[in-house]
Amino acid sequence: MDGIAVVLAPGAFRTDGAKTAHGLVRGSERFDVVAVVDADAAGQDAGEILDGRRRGVAVFATLAEALAGAGRRPDTCIVGVATPGGLIPPSLRALLLEAARAGLTIVNGLHQLLADDPEIAQTASRSGARLVDVRRPRPVRELHFWTGAIASVRAPRVAVLGTDCAIGKRTTARLLVEACRTAGLRAEMIYTGQTGWMQGARHGLILDTVVNDFVSGELEHAVVECDRAESPDLIVIEGQSSLRNPSGPCGAELLVSCGTRAVILQHAPGRACFRGREAWPLPPLEEEVALIRLYGAEVMAVTLSGEGLTPAALVQAQRSLHERLGLPVLRPLEEGVERLVRLLRSSLLERKL
Amino acid sequence: MDGIAVVLAPGAFRTDGAKTAHGLVRGSERFDVVAVVDADAAGQDAGEILDGRRRGVAVFATLAEALAGAGRRPDTCIVGVATPGGLIPPSLRALLLEAARAGLTIVNGLHQLLADDPEIAQTASRSGARLVDVRRPRPVRELHFWTGAIASVRAPRVAVLGTDCAIGKRTTARLLVEACRTAGLRAEMIYTGQTGWMQGARHGLILDTVVNDFVSGELEHAVVECDRAESPDLIVIEGQSSLRNPSGPCGAELLVSCGTRAVILQHAPGRACFRGREAWPLPPLEEEVALIRLYGAEVMAVTLSGEGLTPAALVQAQRSLHERLGLPVLRPLEEGVERLVRLLRSSLLERKL
Numbered sequence: 001m002d003g004i005a006v007v008l009a010p011g012a013f014r015t016d017g018a019k020t021a022h023g024l025v026r027g028s029e030r031f032d033v034v035a036v037v038d039a040d041a042a043g044q045d046a047g048e049i050l051d052g053r054r055r056g057v058a059v060f061a062t063l064a065e066a067l068a069g070a071g072r073r074p075d076t077c078i079v080g081v082a083t084p085g086g087l088i089p090p091s092l093r094a095l096l097l098e099a100a101r102a103g104l105t106i107v108n109g110l111h112q113l114l115a116d117d118p119e120i121a122q123t124a125s126r127s128g129a130r131l132v133d134v135r136r137p138r139p140v141r142e143l144h145f146w147t148g149a150i151a152s153v154r155a156p157r158v159a160v161l162g163t164d165c166a167i168g169k170r171t172t173a174r175l176l177v178e179a180c181r182t183a184g185l186r187a188e189m190i191y192t193g194q195t196g197w198m199q200g201a202r203h204g205l206i207l208d209t210v211v212n213d214f215v216s217g218e219l220e221h222a223v224v225e226c227d228r229a230e231s232p233d234l235i236v237i238e239g240q241s242s243l244r245n246p247s248g249p250c251g252a253e254l255l256v257s258c259g260t261r262a263v264i265l266q267h268a269p270g271r272a273c274f275r276g277r278e279a280w281p282l283p284p285l286e287e288e289v290a291l292i293r294l295y296g297a298e299v300m301a302v303t304l305s306g307e308g309l310t311p312a313a314l315v316q317a318q319r320s321l322h323e324r325l326g327l328p329v330l331r332p333l334e335e336g337v338e339r340l341v342r343l344l345r346s347s348l349l350e351r352k353l
Numbered sequence: 354m355d356g357i358a359v360v361l362a363p364g365a366f367r368t369d370g371a372k373t374a375h376g377l378v379r380g381s382e383r384f385d386v387v388a389v390v391d392a393d394a395a396g397q398d399a400g401e402i403l404d405g406r407r408r409g410v411a412v413f414a415t416l417a418e419a420l421a422g423a424g425r426r427p428d429t430c431i432v433g434v435a436t437p438g439g440l441i442p443p444s445l446r447a448l449l450l451e452a453a454r455a456g457l458t459i460v461n462g463l464h465q466l467l468a469d470d471p472e473i474a475q476t477a478s479r480s481g482a483r484l485v486d487v488r489r490p491r492p493v494r495e496l497h498f499w500t501g502a503i504a505s506v507r508a509p510r511v512a513v514l515g516t517d518c519a520i521g522k523r524t525t526a527r528l529l530v531e532a533c534r535t536a537g538l539r540a541e542m543i544y545t546g547q548t549g550w551m552q553g554a555r556h557g558l559i560l561d562t563v564v565n566d567f568v569s570g571e572l573e574h575a576v577v578e579c580d581r582a583e584s585p586d587l588i589v590i591e592g593q594s595s596l597r598n599p600s601g602p603c604g605a606e607l608l609v610s611c612g613t614r615a616v617i618l619q620h621a622p623g624r625a626c627f628r629g630r631e632a633w634p635l636p637p638l639e640e641e642v643a644l645i646r647l648y649g650a651e652v653m654a655v656t657l658s659g660e661g662l663t664p665a666a667l668v669q670a671q672r673s674l675h676e677r678l679g680l681p682v683l684r685p686l687e688e689g690v691e692r693l694v695r696l697l698r699s700s701l702l703e704r705k706l
Contacts, residue, residue, distance in 0.1 A: 137564050146600040211490050213561035216601045246609045247499040248569045252602035291647045
């Protein structure tokens with residue numbers, strides 16, 4: 001493990017703006033997460049807030065309380081929120097200065113870099129705190145172009161795409177990899193965002209910080225390296241955004257540049273428009289399936305987020321989507337993904353992937 | 354004009370690796386192009402090599418001969434080739450050192466930056482030569498996120514996409530803008546590559562150097578600024594790569610993030626596979642039309658590159674594609690794009706764009 005961590009989500013843990021914090025509370029092989037800071041949720045167990053499962057991760061109102069009160073004293077502090085424009089708002093900045101004074105390692109996945117903030121940088125330098133800006137763009141000379149080496153990759157690729165951003169793609173991908181491993185399938189995940197890295201995936205890239213010309217090459221490189229290093233039965237690729245999200249479409253690279261033939265499509269039947277974009281309605285799922293087919297892949301199953309729906313309404317949506325699409329439809333958080341593992345296993349046996 | 358320019362295309366002017374040089378010889382409002390350097394084509398007129406039309410741009414074997422022999426003495430030297438990996442090969446580097454010693458402004462659109470080469474940088478600093486690295490990635494703090502402001506843009510957008518890279522998208526886009534203007538339509542071009550900038554387009558970005566998370570925002574920003582500054586009747590967006598090119602798919606941003614409803618699709622019927630990728634055949638055009646429709650736009654017309662075909666075979670391909678697709682099919686270099694201008698004008702009048 002890289003450290004014992006407290007996750008900062010001031011005023012946000014109950015919102016989907018804290019999706020990095022949520023992922024870290026669900027599980028990380030990189031950091032040992034012991035506490036969350038959010039005054040609005042203080043006094044409760046973070047796991048219980050998330051999905052009713054206690055995980056022994058307490059929420060504290062302040063960083064000082066978290067440092068004093070957590071079961072083990074954190075040596076690392078992780079920014080657990082996504083913010084508009086990837087900027088550091090004043091309330092978060094105050095916490096980061098406090099963490100820097102306390103000499104903690106600070107892990108930041110926002111676009112605004114800690115090292116570019118003179119006061120935080122100086123404070124860290126005085127206290128010996130280490131600043132880790134996960135999203136710092138890497139220099140072009142370190143990046144790979146696409147070469148076609150993907151054709152030599154032995155393990156089939158499955159991409160977990162979604163119909164929108166912040167809809168549960170990473171969580172479904174992680175659940176799927178875990179369930180595959182439990183069932184004896186050697187599955188590896190290619191992370192494509194900062195939270196995936198924070199959760200400990202060994203192969204991947206932070207897609208949105210890569211200079212555009214190198215996105216396909218960096219993806220290919222990650223898949224090729226994963227295949228060579230782990231010889232997995234299956235490579236699960238975490239999707240980003242969605243194919244038609246106007247604020248930043250993504251997905252074509254994950255399909256054509258990675259030679260991906262199968263897709264798990266994450267969807268929130270309770271969501272009518274792209275996240276935060278009321279003038280942009282989500283297109284019908286049938287179209288998404290057709291679009292993915294034009295990129296050379298088949299949707300194997302649809303996985304649902306229950307966002308905004310009662311449990312009964314979610315079950316109803318599951319049933320009607322199954323009838324409409326003729327595809328398996330799952331509720332991963334409610335019923336697990338073992339059915340998906342069985343589907344994947346038989347596709348692998350029949351060499352359909 | 355930014356300068357009197359000699360374009361470097363050593364050993365390459367007759368190949369499609371010199372597409373930047375070709376664009377500059379066809380026309381630029383930013384640079385006054387007076388000479389090309391390529392020993393393999395020396396002694397001829399660059400325009401005549403390109404399409405049989407003399408343009409008074411002589412090709413010289415060496416830079417020294419170009420500086421001495423061009424009608425007006427160049428003060429600027431432009432890298433006119435695309436190279437594997439965007440690197441500067443030794444033969445080109447020798448020319449660049451010579452240009453730096455001669456005190457010329459050097460404009461470089463390759464990924465490898467002149468300023469990162471100590472010998473070139475020192476030589477330039479001694480002689481007073483200015484180094485312009487067009488493809489230097491801009492810092493994140495200068496970049497825009499997508500905001501949805503595109504909804505306020507008045508001028509309809511038409512994207513010139515292609516079925517592959519290096520297939521003639523930029524040339525068709527430029528011809529279209531020129532023909533619109535001749536016909537009294539105020540058309541503006543959004544450039545998306547370094548050659549478009551070198552040719553003098555006022556609005557745009559070098560898409561492949563943008564950090565991925567900002568691609569849609571920078572595109573939107575360019576379109577919004579163009580609409581406000583020029584109040585054009587029509588905005589023509591230059592495409593990059595192709596929607597399904599495995600080495601770097603591109604196009605979804607140009608459609609969904611820019612609210613583009615019409616596409617001109619550039620195609621080379623003589624090309625069977627993606628450029629330089631014999632294991633990756635080009636998908637059928639019908640699929641490309643369907644794919645573009647799923648992104649909310651209609652293909653208005655297909656425009657053809659005659660690459661690898663005799664003039665008669667190109668005419669035959671034009672006829673059979675028109676029958677297959679039921680769409681207007683044009684040969685822009687051979688017959689001009691006036692028919693496209695008429696189509697656009699009637700679509701504008703009928704408010705179909």
